[in-house]
Amino acid sequence: MSEPRELRARGRDTRRRLLDAGATVLASKGYHATRVDDVVKVAQTSHGTFYLYFSNKEELFRALAAEVAQEMQALAEKMEPLRAGATGRARLQRWIRQFVELYRRHGPVIRAWTEAEIGGSEFGRLGTDMLTQFTSVIVTRVDEVAPPDLDPTIASLVLVAMFERLNYYALTNQVRVEPDAIAETLARVAHASLFGG
Amino acid sequence: MSEPRELRARGRDTRRRLLDAGATVLASKGYHATRVDDVVKVAQTSHGTFYLYFSNKEELFRALAAEVAQEMQALAEKMEPLRAGATGRARLQRWIRQFVELYRRHGPVIRAWTEAEIGGSEFGRLGTDMLTQFTSVIVTRVDEVAPPDLDPTIASLVLVAMFERLNYYALTNQVRVEPDAIAETLARVAHASLFGG
Amino acid sequence: MSEPRELRARGRDTRRRLLDAGATVLASKGYHATRVDDVVKVAQTSHGTFYLYFSNKEELFRALAAEVAQEMQALAEKMEPLRAGATGRARLQRWIRQFVELYRRHGPVIRAWTEAEIGGSEFGRLGTDMLTQFTSVIVTRVDEVAPPDLDPTIASLVLVAMFERLNYYALTNQVRVEPDAIAETLARVAHASLFGG
C-alpha cells in the first residue's frame, strides 16, 4: 500500500504539496480537526490523489513527523557541553535560538504530537518517543555540570518543558514576543538554574 | 437552554455524574476524541439525559473548565510575594506543591484546553484566558523582584510554561517522578532564575 | 460494539426489518453488489440506524446466515435412515421436498455464502462450515446403506451438490420447474445411485 513507489518529478511534487498542505492545515486546525478534504483543497488536488500517496490521514502526519523528528535529532546532537560564565551562557543561547527557529517552522507538527498523544495513536507515540530522545541528549549535557543535589533527569525535563511551552505560548497566544527575547530569557533561566545567577 | 433549571437532589446527582464522567473520558481520550457516547456510558445514563443537562458537548466541558478555572484563580491569588534566600524558596516551593496537587486533580481539563485552543473553539478560548489571568498574577509577583534586565512578562511565562509542562510530562509520560521532587526542582529553578543560585 | 443491547419491542422490529431487507436485496443483487444504502431504503430507515444494529454490512449477513444455518441444521437432523424400495424412496422424497422449500425461502442467503467464499471473508467461511456440517449428517445416512465400492463421503457430496445446484438453477435461471418435480427427480436420482434402479 504505502510501499513507497518510485516517484517521478511530478509525483514527488504532488507528494510534497500534500505534505506542506498537511502542515498548513495542522497549524490552523490541529490534528483531530484536520480533514483530508482541507488538505487536498490546499494542495489543489483530489481525494483520490491523496490516497495515492498516503494510505490514510495518519500516515501523512507520520511522514510529516518523521521529517521534524530528524531535524530535532540533528539539533539535539549539535548541543555543545554546557559551561558556566557569560561565554557559556552565550553559547547556550545560540543553541536555543536555533531551537526557537525550528519551533517556528515546525511548531504545528510538534503541537500535534501532543494532541495526538492522548488517545494513544501511533502518531502520538512518535511524539513521545521524540521528546524522550531529545531529552536524553540534554540529560547527558546537564549531567556533566549539575550540582550533586540536582536530579539531572528532572532538571532536563524542566528545561525541555520550558523550551517547548514558551515557544508554544509565543506561537499561539496573542503574546507577541521576539524570537531573540525568547532565546535570551530561556538561556538566562536555564543557565541560572544550573550555574547560579 | 443552559440556564440552570432548579435542580432537585436527584437532578444534581445526575449532573455531577455527567461532569465527572466528562473529566474521566477527557483524561483518557482528549478533547476532540471524546464522544458523548463515552460520557453517558461512564455516567451510566442515556443520550437523552445528557441533553437535559447540557445543551451540547462543549457546554459540558465549559462547565468543567469553569470549576477548574475557579480553583486556579484562587490558587494564583494565594501566591505570596517572592523572597530571596532559603526561606523564600521554601515558601515558593510550598505554593508550587499546591499547584502540583491541583494539576494532579485537574490536569486532563487543563490539557484539554490546550488541545482545544487550536481551531478556536469557545472552550479553547476559555483556556487561553485562564492561562493569561493566571500568568498576570505571577507577573505582579515577579515584577516586584526581577532584576532590571529581566523582562517580567517573559520570565513569568517561562515559569508558567515549566510549571504546566513538567506536570504534564509527569502525568502522561512514563516518567515516574514524585510530586515532591517535581515541586522541589521547579522551586529551585524558578528561584534561581530570579535570585541567582 | 455489536454487544447485543437489550432491545425493546420497537428496536426488535427495526432489527427484523433490516434483516428482512438484507435478505431481499441479497436476492436481487448478490452479496458483493449489495449496498447498505439499498438495505436501509428497503427497510425504510436511515444509515445511522443501520449501524445501531449491525456494526457493518458483513455482520448483517452473518446474522442472516446464522438464522439459515440453524434451519439447515435442524433439517439435516430430521433426515431418517435411507431405505430401498418404493417406500424408502417416497420417504426420501418427502425430506427433499422440505429441502426444496427451505431453499426456496433462503436460497439467496445460501447463494451469497458461495459468492463470499471466494476471497476468504468471515461470512464465506460460515457457508463452508455449514455445508460441511450438513454433508456430514448425510454421510452418516449414506454410510449405513452404501454398497462397499461406493465412497460414502464423495457420494454424499454428490448428493448435496445436486440438491443445492438444481435448486439454484431452478431459482435463478429461466428454467421453470415445479418444486414437486424437482423433489421427485432428485429423490429418484439419489435413490437410484444408492440402491439401483
Next chain:
Amino acid sequence: MSEPRELRARGRDTRRRLLDAGATVLASKGYHATRVDDVVKVAQTSHGTFYLYFSNKEELFRALAAEVAQEMQALAEKMEPLRAGATGRARLQRWIRQFVELYRRHGPVIRAWTEAEIGGSEFGRLGTDMLTQFTSVIVTRVDEVAPPDLDPTIASLVLVAMFERLNYYALTNQVRVEPDAIAETLARVAHASLFGG
C-alpha cells in the same frame, strides 16, 4: 474500442499476460472483488496499458469467458450416445474425466460466471447462456435413453448440477478428492440414475 486492432507480437503478448493475470486474480478473489489494480500488478504492466487492450474490466472477463465457452462447447459436442452396461458407463466416465480436467483448468472462470449471474451483468448472462447450451447437448443424449417417466430436461439439469458443483467443492473446499475418484463417482451416479444400478 474493443475492435481488436491488428496486434504485433509484443502487443499480443501483453494482451495474453493480461488475460492470464485476470484468470489468476479471479481464482483468488472472485469476480466482484477483482480490481484492475490487481490484474495489472500480476501482469506487470500499468493501468494505462490495460485500457489499451480492453475498454473496461468486464470486457477482459468476457474475453476470458469466451475462451472457456469455446472449450466447453467443444467438449459437449464430443459426448457420445449414452449406453447401458459396464462399457457404456466406462465411456461416460472417460468423458466426465475430461470435464473434470476442464474444470480444473477453468474452474475460476466458471465460478465467476455464477457469481456474476446475480445482479444481471453482461458477463453473468454469458455464463447462463453457456450452461444452457451445454445442458441442451446433454438433454439430447439423455432423451435418447431416459425411461419414459423421467423428464429429460430436469434429469440433465441434475447431471450438470452435480458435475459442476462436485468439481467446485473439490476445487475450493478442503475436501481432498482425486480427479479419478470424482469422475468415477459421478459416472456411477449418472449412469445409475439413467439405467439403474
Next chain:
DNA sequence: TATGAATGAGATTTCATTCAT
C-alpha cells in the same frame, strides 16, 4: 426526570477510468 431509538450531515476511503507524456 429519564431513556431507547432515530436521524442525517459529514468524514474517510476505494477504484474504474481518463489524461498527458
Next chain:
DNA sequence: AATGAATGAAATCTCATTCAT
C-alpha cells in the same frame, strides 16, 4: 506501445443531536 499520475463518483461508517414515550 507504454505508463505514471490524476480524477471524482460512490460507498462505508461516525456521531452530535433530536424525537417520542
